[in-house]
Amino acid sequence: MARDSMGMEMRCPNWKYHAWLPCFWAISIFLCSRAVVALGLVFSQKYLPIATDVWSAGPFWYHQLLQWDSEWYFRIATEGYRYNGDPTIQQNVVFYPLYPMLARGLAAISGLTPADALLLVSNVAGLLAIVVLFKLVREEFGDQLALVTTALLSFFPASVFLSAGYTEPLELLLMVSFFLALKRKRYLSAALLAGLAVADRSAGIVLLPVLVREMWLNRDHKPLFPALIPCVLLATSGIWLFMIYLWYSFGDPLVFSKGQTAFHLGVTQVTRLVAALKFEPFTQLILNDWNPWGQASWLTLLFIVLIFVGWSRLPFSWTLFAMGVLLLPYLTLSGGPAGFTSMGRFNLVSFPLFVVLADFGMRARWLLVGVIGLFSASLFMNAALFARRIWIG
Known part of the structure; x- marks a missing residue:
């Protein structure tokens, strides 16, 4: 027996006796989406111009996937962290360490170039994330919804970052693995995964309230704090260990936060937060264009709707997580000059949104085909633009 969208029982006799087949299809779907990305890179290399002074990580076509933040990660992987004491100048201390350090270690062990x-690291993590996501959604809602979820996420326009030199693939893998461990009530393992997630990027901190809530609900009349305290310390270890390193190396444990001002045209964190609380970013929505900035505005509105819809359809911990993933960049970044431009990328790791969207798709197959087709075209466009160092989020 398997379950259709949101838990309805249905018979799938072929899949019952070939349990590996749906997972094979999930991997195949993801690989097809990577073919779209590759086609976008090849198209851009042949037909789109690029400035001669743009930094390049290497000579091969796939090195086009190392753009924008990838350069910072490349510098960390090759040179380590650098900081001259001036938070008004863009410097690499604002980027979290797990991803570039894994790449640095891999390069040292294998002999690969840092690029x-x-x-x-990104592409292996992206593939594994899809496999773990399929397993998690399959256990919760069944094969069909799991396949549709992986299809929507794989072809999502911002999923180009699941192949690029960014932290999102590793973050998605750690976050989905966290929920799989939480489902099995392996709280120490979940806390470790949360700690690694926050060492990868700041979004990992949203896993902490989910962990605390689940441990509280499943305390079984046992003393909670003896188990909770080590889990909280472990779940936040990625950020406080990074802060200790920055304090030791540069004399300021908060330089990773202060340095963000230079990446937002001098707009401070307090100013961005106040603007967000006053809902000023919504006055900057771009709804009359389907360029990457317009996409981000439409997708932000879609994410908000999906969170509200998913409230009654998903486990509450999933909804709480999706809310955290959306609110963190909204409160810390969207009040600055960038507005909603990167919200598609930030919410790429918010897998519950894709589960809700998949549920709608299961109810209207014609709409599902249209959405995946639209996503595919946008993914191709984003890959081509990203390869030419045109900002897509």
Whole structure:
């Protein structure tokens, strides 16, 4: 027996006796989406111009996947962290350490170039994330919804970052693995995964309230704090260990936060927060264009709707997580000059949104086909633009 969208029982006799087949299809779907990305890169290399002074990580076509933040990660992987004491100048201390350090270690062990190591970590993590996501959604809602979820996420326009030199693939893998461990009530393992997630990027901190809530609900009349305290310390270890390193190396444990001002045209964190609380980013929505900035505005509105819809359809911990993933960049970044431009990328790791969207797709197959087709075209466009160092989020 398997379950259709949101838990309805249905018979799938072929899949019952071939349990590996749906997982094979999930991997195949993801690989097809990576073919779209590759086609976008090849198209851009042949037909789109690029400035001669743009930084390049290597000579091969796939090195086009190392753009924008990838350069910072490349510098960390090759040179380590650098800080000259001036938070008004863009410096690499604002970027979290797990991803570039894994690439650095891989390059040292394997002999790969740092550029190739960055891409290998990203692409392997992206593939594993899809496999773990399929397993998690399959256990909760069944094969069909799991396949549709992986299809929507794989072809999502911002999923180009699941192959690029960015932290999102590793973050998605750690976050989905966290929920799989939480489902099995392996709280120490979940806390470790949360700690690694926050060492990868700031979004990992949203896993902490989910962990605390689940431990509280399943305390079984046992003393909670003896188990909770080590889990909280472990779940936040990624950020406080990074802060200790920054304090030891540069004399300021908060330099990773203060340095963000230079990446937002001098707009401070307090100013961005106040603007967000006053809902000022919504006055900057771009709804009359389907360029990457317009996409981000439409997707932000879609994410908000999906969170409200998913409230009654998903486990509450999933909804709480999706809310955290959306609110963190909204409160800390969207009040600055960037507005909603990167919200598609930030919410790429918010897998519950894709589960809710998949549920709608299961109810209207014609709409599902249209959405995946639209996503595919946008994914191709984003890959081509990203390869030419045109900002897509």
